[in-house]
Amino acid sequence: MKLLFVLLVSCAWTLIGAQNYYQALMDYLENRLLAIEDRMQMWHDHAHQYHTEMLDFKKLTSEAMAGLKNDHSMIFKDLEGASARVNLMERELEYVETQNSPRACVNMADKVIEQEAWGLQERDAVEVEDDWEELQSRVSDCVEIISGFRSVKILKRIGSHKGMWTRDPKSSKVYIFNGTSGDTVHEFKSVRDFSRSLGVMGSRTIHLPFEWTSPGSAVYDGYLYYIKQKTDTDVQVVKYDLRSGSVTDTAMFPMERHASLYTLNPETVADLAVDDEGLWLLFTPTDSEPNISVAKMDTATLDIEQIWDTRCPRDNAEAAFVVCGTVYVVYNTRLASRSRVQCVYDVNDMMVSEEAPLLYFPRRYGAHASLKYNPEEKQVYGWDDGYQIIYRLTMKRKLLA
Ligand SMILES: *[C@@H]1O[C@H](CO)[C@@H](O)[C@H](O)[C@H]1NC(C)=O
Numbered sequence: 028m029k030l031l032f033v034l035l036v037s038c039a040w041t042l043i044g045a046q047n048y049y050q051a052l053m054d055y056l057e058n059r060l061l062a063i064e065d066r067m068q069m070w071h072d073h074a075h076q077y078h079t080e081m082l083d084f085k086k087l088t089s090e091a092m093a094g095l096k097n098d099h100s101m102i103f104k105d106l107e108g109a110s111a112r113v114n115l116m117e118r119e120l121e122y123v124e125t126q127n128s129p130r131a132c133v134n135m136a137d138k139v140i141e142q143e144a145w146g147l148q149e150r151d152a153v154e155v156e157d158d159w160e161e162l163q164s165r166v167s168d169c170v171e172i173i174s175g176f177r178s179v180k181i182l183k184r185i186g187s188h189k190g191m192w193t194r195d196p197k198s199s200k201v202y203i204f205n206g207t208s209g210d211t212v213h214e215f216k217s218v219r220d221f222s223r224s225l226g227v228m229g230s231r232t233i234h235l236p237f238e239w240t241s242p243g244s245a246v247y248d249g250y251l252y253y254i255k256q257k258t259d260t261d262v263q264v265v266k267y268d269l270r271s272g273s274v275t276d277t278a279m280f281p282m283e284r285h286a287s288l289y290t291l292n293p294e295t296v297a298d299l300a301v302d303d304e305g306l307w308l309l310f311t312p313t314d315s316e317p318n319i320s321v322a323k324m325d326t327a328t329l330d331i332e333q334i335w336d337t338r339c340p341r342d343n344a345e346a347a348f349v350v351c352g353t354v355y356v357v358y359n360t361r362l363a364s365r366s367r368v369q370c371v372y373d374v375n376d377m378m379v380s381e382e383a384p385l386l387y388f389p390r391r392y393g394a395h396a397s398l399k400y401n402p403e404e405k406q407v408y409g410w411d412d413g414y415q416i417i418y419r420l421t422m423k424r425k426l427l428a
Pocket residue numbers: 185186187205206226227
């Protein structure tokens with residue numbers, strides 16, 4: 028009996044134990060589930076938070092992007108404004124350059140005239156006029172100097188890098204010299220014909236009996252004057268009748284071998300120029316002579332009437348031309364930059380030194396191979412890196428005039 032009781036009690040204990048055990052397991056599982064639920068809730072909360080944070084971030088970045096875009100367009104506008112201002116300033120600078128130009132070359136003769144001018148101004152105006160009448164009849168009636176550039180016209184680009192073109196002041200005909208030497212010249216009826224032509228099509232091709240050397244020719248009243256260099260020592264000026272097609276005269280010049288007039292255009296042995304007073308020859312007697320000489324020539328006989336040393340250096344000279352008996356020498360640098368008239372020489376000694384301008388040429392493509400003045404139109408025909416350009420000039424009277 029006692030044994031049965033013990034068995035029953037132990038059995039009951041076992042049952043109770045099992046029940047306890049299951050209860051504990053259930054509790055445990057329930058707790059785990061709650062914990063998982065909690066964690067899921069937490070994850071959910073976190074995900075939600077991330078999502079809102081993402082949205083906020085997106086909003087922020089899009090705002091920042093819009094701001095940046097705005098800034099960019101503002102900077103762009105600022106830049107545009109700045110570049111416009113730079114352009115304006117450049118133009119103003121150019122203007123100032125042409126207006127208040129320091130003189131590069133002041134010659135002794137000019138200084139004397141300058142003093143005379145001050146002396147004259149203090150005297151009676153009528154007396155000055157009387158003095159002037161006398162002086163004018165003694166020298167010439169051409170009393171203008173260049174004061175600036177009125178306009179630039181780029182006609183077209185034909186031919187090679189170097190060359191020259193010019194217009195006969197006494198007719199409308201235009202002459203093209205392609206390259207730095209040759210035996211042909213192209214003649215157009217007018218500047219308009221030339222600008223409308225395709226290359227040299229439609230022009231009259233003139234075959235010369237002797238080759239021209241140097242882009243230094245001149246055309247005046249139906250005659251072509253050009254430089255001929257048979258050997259290194261024999262330099263001649265040839266006068267050629269463009270109407271009859273024959274050589275009417277030649278004149279010899281004693282010039283040293285390999286001498287070239289402008290150091291930036293070594294192909295130019297000598298340069299012929301036409302102005303209101305006639306025909307001029309710009310040359311250098313020897314290659315060791317540092318300055319440019321100018322000779323006044325008789326157009327009929329090719330005789331030299333007078334020679335002057337301009338005291339304008341050949342070094343860094345690009346071209347030169349003569350206006351009203353005044354030689355204007357144009358300088359540049361070896362790496363072509365802005366061409367400028369930096370030395371002026373008046374053969375009549377009529378220019379007051381203050382008047383001699385430092386003139387900057389308007390923007391260009393490369394370097395001038397030649398510059399030819401036309402006294403009738405008061406403009407310069409330039410050959411710039413193969414481009415044919417017309418510079419229209421503004422003139423003023425010399426102070427003594
Ligand atoms: C000019 O000369 C160059 C070479 O010297 C040649 O190639 C060119 O065709 C010439 N142009 C004209 C228009 O004659």
